[in-house]
Amino acid sequence: MTQPVAQDMTSSQWLIVLVTGAIVLVTVYARRQARRHLPPGPHPLPIIGNALDFPKSHLGREFRDISLKHGDVSYLKVLGQSIIVIGSYEAACEILEKRSANYSNRPESVMVNRTNLDWMFVFQNYTPEWRHYRKAFHGQFIPARLASYEPLVTQVNRILLNNLLSTPEKFSEHLKLAFAAAILRVVYGIDPASSAQPYELVKRLSLIAEDISTPGRHPVEAFSFMERLPDWFPLGTGYRKLAEGWRKEIADEKSGIKDSILTRLIEDGEDEKLARNLTATTYAGERDDALLMLAMAKFPDAQRRAQAELDAVVGHDRLPTFADSPALPYVHALIRETVRWHVVAPIGVPHRSEQDDEYGGFLIPKGSVVITNAWAMSRDERSYPDPEAFRPDRFLTDGKLDFSVARDPFDYIFGFGRRICPGMHFADRSLFIHCASILHTMFISPALDVRGQPRSLDVHMGNEFAIAHIAPFQLRITPRDLRRAELIRSSVSTAA
Numbered sequence: 001m002t003q004p005v006a007q008d009m010t011s012s013q014w015l016i017v018l019v020t021g022a023i024v025l026v027t028v029y030a031r032r033q034a035r036r037h038l039p040p041g042p043h044p045l046p047i048i049g050n051a052l053d054f055p056k057s058h059l060g061r062e063f064r065d066i067s068l069k070h071g072d073v074s075y076l077k078v079l080g081q082s083i084i085v086i087g088s089y090e091a092a093c094e095i096l097e098k099r100s101a102n103y104s105n106r107p108e109s110v111m112v113n114r115t116n117l118d119w120m121f122v123f124q125n126y127t128p129e130w131r132h133y134r135k136a137f138h139g140q141f142i143p144a145r146l147a148s149y150e151p152l153v154t155q156v157n158r159i160l161l162n163n164l165l166s167t168p169e170k171f172s173e174h175l176k177l178a179f180a181a182a183i184l185r186v187v188y189g190i191d192p193a194s195s196a197q198p199y200e201l202v203k204r205l206s207l208i209a210e211d212i213s214t215p216g217r218h219p220v221e222a223f224s225f226m227e228r229l230p231d232w233f234p235l236g237t238g239y240r241k242l243a244e245g246w247r248k249e250i251a252d253e254k255s256g257i258k259d260s261i262l263t264r265l266i267e268d269g270e271d272e273k274l275a276r277n278l279t280a281t282t283y284a285g286e287r288d289d290a291l292l293m294l295a296m297a298k299f300p301d302a303q304r305r306a307q308a309e310l311d312a313v314v315g316h317d318r319l320p321t322f323a324d325s326p327a328l329p330y331v332h333a334l335i336r337e338t339v340r341w342h343v344v345a346p347i348g349v350p351h352r353s354e355q356d357d358e359y360g361g362f363l364i365p366k367g368s369v370v371i372t373n374a375w376a377m378s379r380d381e382r383s384y385p386d387p388e389a390f391r392p393d394r395f396l397t398d399g400k401l402d403f404s405v406a407r408d409p410f411d412y413i414f415g416f417g418r419r420i421c422p423g424m425h426f427a428d429r430s431l432f433i434h435c436a437s438i439l440h441t442m443f444i445s446p447a448l449d450v451r452g453q454p455r456s457l458d459v460h461m462g463n464e465f466a467i468a469h470i471a472p473f474q475l476r477i478t479p480r481d482l483r484r485a486e487l488i489r490s491s492v493s494t495a496a
Helices: 001-035 059-070 089-097 110-113 130-137 143-166 168-188 194-214 224-227 238-249 260-266 270-283 291-298 300-315 322-327 328-342 372-378 423-441 482-495
Strands: 072-078 081-086 357-359 363-364 370-374 441-445 475-479
Touching: 001 168, 059 072, 059 081, 059 270, 059 300, 059 372, 072 363, 081 089, 089 357, 130 370, 143 322, 168 291, 168 372, 168 423, 168 475, 291 300, 291 328, 291 423, 291 441, 291 475, 300 322, 300 328, 300 423, 300 441, 328 423, 423 441, 423 482, 475 482
Parallel strands: 081 370
Antiparallel strands: 072 081, 357 363, 441 475
16 A cells, blocks of 8 residues: 555656756756857956956956957856956948947946946936036037137147246146146136135046046945945945045035036026036046157157148247147047057947847847947057057148048047037147147257156056056156247237
């Protein structure tokens, strides 16, 4: 009587084993199929995924290495977060330009929310409000309106030249102040020489935004459970004190203002607070202004060729103006090569996918953080043979600018799609007048040591953060001749 029962039990057990095994196999197969349909990438480890594969020093170079091994669109999963790395210009255009509606949001950020920086244009999501204010802001920087800013930018430039003439050892400080003066005057109507407060405010804002934008900088962005830890917990809660300190620093600026983009936005019916917040983002995009000076000192042949072109077009009895721009193709090529040679924002600001998408037969999951590697694009040998060399003439054909032979770096260093920087044309013109005027009037060379020998210019070109700052360095800056020195002094007295 017991034998049939034992057989029934054994059969039931086998049935359970078979069903369980089938479920496991189906689950494993489904996961493998899902992984198979994701873009290729480094093999993930249990729990932490690709956390150990995530770049730790040179963001552009290390992400480029991943792309070279796994493809132009690569996949990482870091602590549960899907990350898409775009390593080529073509893939970036296909995904972020042609499908921009799906990729115009920003990743969720604990630090952005805790510092109350969610008002900043660059961190806001793609909402109707964002689209409204971008349209209003973009209208202030269209090429047709830029001509009205030229007298102001020229005035700032002449002051810069005079400062370089008087205290050349402070060149980095002078360049930063010149950038601030133009932006603060155009955007806010504020002269930083009369009040240091707005300059220091937006300078600090820029540094905070940079810190927050750096992937992996704050563990709380990956470990969401840290938000639930009590304040007294000894580990993992320090970010709160940091964010609170930053939040207190970022107060609304209430200084008096003159005619500016801010006043025009308000006159057009925009809310004053939102107009201030929007325009603050302009300065927060500060670039490393000493880059041109370093390049000229390291590559004197390029400096001399630009100066020869300036001498032929401008002559010796005046300073360059915006009207000279079309006749100075080598100067423009020099600017393009400088920003390509050292990409200041190697991975830009990440995007986020709003819905599942497909690219090249692979799945880009909803909620993925999408990183565009502008540094890798600047080293694409198909567009830039011998990419580590500094060669402005790569952008020239028969003495004319030709971006069909080498891609214009402005196509990718200012972002993609609907999140492209609206101030890029203003930046282009500002770079031109500063570059042309400095090269027309100054010789830039390495500083001399105590023995009178040129110092080394093997400067650290950092890429470990969202903004790749250049380590401090010294230069020797002298007027090309007495006539040009006098032109600088007279231009300042005339402007005054």
